[in-house]
Amino acid sequence: MKYYITTPIFYPNASPHIGTAYTTVAADAFARYHRMKGDEVHFLTGTDENAQKIVRTAESKGMDPKSYVDGIVKGFKSLWEELDISNDDFIRTTEERHHKVVQSIFTKLYEQGDIYKSEYQGWYCTPCETFWPETKLIEGKCPNPDCGREVEMLKEESYFFKLSKYQDVLLKHIQDHPDFIQPVSRRNEMIRFIESGLEDLCVSRTTFQWGIQVPFDTKHVVYVWLDALINYISALGFPDGELYKKYWPANVHLMGKDIVRFHAVIWPIILIALGLPLPKVVYGHGWFLSKEGGKISKSRGNVQDSFELIRRYGSDAIRYFLLREMQVGADGTYSEDNLVDRLNSDLANDLGNFVSRSLAMIVKYRGGIVPKGGEDTELELEIKALSQEVKAKVEERMGALDPAGALENIWRLVARMNKYVDETAPWALAKREDSKLRLDHVLHIFAEAIRIMAIFTAPFMPKLPSKIFALLGIKEDMLLWEEVDQWNVLAEGIHVEKGQPLFPRVDLSQWITEEENQNVDQEQKNNEQIKTEVKPEFEPIKEEITIDDFAKIDLRVAKILQAEKVEKTDKLMKLEIEVSGEKRTIVSGIAQHYTADELVGKSVVIVANLKPAKLRGIVSQGMILAASQDGVLEVLTVDKDLPGGARVK
């Protein structure tokens, strides 16, 4: 089956935060889950760049809008990378592929009489990018409960889109498709809104030029919401692209509750007017609120740096917290202490502890070799039945777009397994000669349960399965959803390791005292904390090789003669180096960590006999060695007088 899921495209007027991250993390969990189920998935996210508020923010910073958004978009992309977001595409509405589709749709709607020219006189809220009639304002301010800011009077020539013409067709579609708008509270809200009567929508602006020009009347730019919604098909190459033919209509448009109205009214009407099929589900989740109650948002000044949070707690823990905390149809509360509580209780105490305890016992009692399973007792039968029930529940909850419900069910199995450890008391079995087979069976069940937990949690915490599988000594091709309720999967005699705790307990006060200590240089203190108190998560050491394997790699010192960033990329640096009297070009993904000036003159270490590869059209003849950990990257250098070409071994 095909599965096309989208997030809203985000306004790059400010950096992303933990609230905005929720939609993307949730969409990612659904995408990963469907991939594991064998579906063909297309997962789209991106940025909504043609807004008036972008122009305003850029102006206030003395920048042109494009350079301003380019910087912020980089931040979005790197946050998604840090959070292991597995999107298949990232659309920016400043891209040509998007512009041309918006222009052709605008023209088509105009030519068929659904868009007409008139004049807009009324109010506009720039932070919300929304037109408001006088009657809707509350005390002269924006009526959006999350906004309440000043609105501006507009009086300008505009094009209008005939929403009213399609009101009845849309209502009928909503009534005939009970799953179209979810959850049901949002559906009811939308039905009431449409029944109260739709007004034609102003769809162009003339007071600024940033955006997509109306092709037949170039002093107009297309209203940002009409432009933005079209991203869901422009990114697929509408109308002729293969992706469009394969993936449209979308299975799910996921978003926060504040923007359901645009997706459940304006977007379907655009599609109906174009004669295109409608998305299957428009799902509006709640917001993350701060402890004090307001929505987490940049404008309220209650956001924490997401990168810093990831550094402190790891991306899996952040993802788990977000997905577990937002209940269907409700808002979630974000605070760092909630996050730490969840990490310590659900991840360190429940899941992490089960894994460490049971692996430690396999190591202690059977030298790390997982024994063959034996006879099931009532206990094991109950646990196996529970795993089947949990699988069915997780599938049902994921189908209902409820990751919190899915995780809640998975944790029933985690809790049951912790209880099983106490019930079976392997330490007592180990003391009795006649319990040898029973102990074998219990330890076997432990190992299978660990594998099962890795599979269950994989859509939610993508880093975890490979860590668990490394401890079990098994390959990632065993991460199979269909085996999540099977208990005789591990090959006989596999060798497990105890390893480090998967989720070390965290003490929030280590950060709080730091923040309270006003007298100490904050940044220096942060760095110290990171070095001394966060346990870095190291990649597992790879399988053993022989000295002959190693000797195949020809490592050499190389002098960097020139360096320049590869155009239109974030990460790539093109380097001219000198090795053994010969000049070479190497393209290296280090541009986010070094400037060109910092690199020129360095003596680095390269793999000199690596088969050349083309990167962005440039042939790279070798690879520079670099070490990295937790987002910090440093190239390997030699520090005295060795010439380029000297052998490294």
Ligand code: MSP
């Ligand atoms: N650009 C529009 C969407 C266009 S889609 C065709 C937009 N962008 S946004 O950046 O303001 O918001 C994007 C999404 O982030 C919305 O779904 C919004 O609900 C979500 N969130 C922003 N803050 C949030 C929380 N504090 N909690 C949960 N989601 C939040 O709207």
